[in-house]
Amino acid sequence: MRSRYTAYVKHEFDHLGRTLSADQRKDYSPEDARRWSEKSEWLGLTILRTEKGGEADDQGLVEFSARFKVDGEEQEHLEAAIFSREGGAWVYAGQLPQRGQTVRREAPKVGRNDPCPCGSGKKYKKCCGAAA
DSSP states (O other): OOOHHHHHHHHHHHHHHHBBBHHHHOOOOOHHHHHHHHEEEEEEEEEEEEEOSSSSEEEEEEEEEEEEEEEEEEEEOOOEEEEHHHTEEEEEEEOOOOOOOOOOOOSOOOOOSSSTTTTSBGGGGGGGGGGO
């Protein structure tokens, strides 16, 4: 994963093509990779977790965050990338579907029988929760 990120930073598109699985190479466009790479300012790669990918494995997973700027706007690419061995070399074989974003509440959830947070003095279920 680090070598592929570095290839984007250094615009080494031959390396990007070589490190794709045969199936992924079918859809690879060096021109599209070049356009994206050259218009981006690369800010950093963070490996979030790995699974397998050791010497005895034929497949591994790397979850990562790649940060970059395009047109002055900072962006982040999050991915759980699948790598597999082809001819003894590790190649990018695709990605896991993205999970939904976890919703985190700042305040405790209001129960149906709790006082309504709007301050009406009514129970939540009889006030703002009635439409929910």
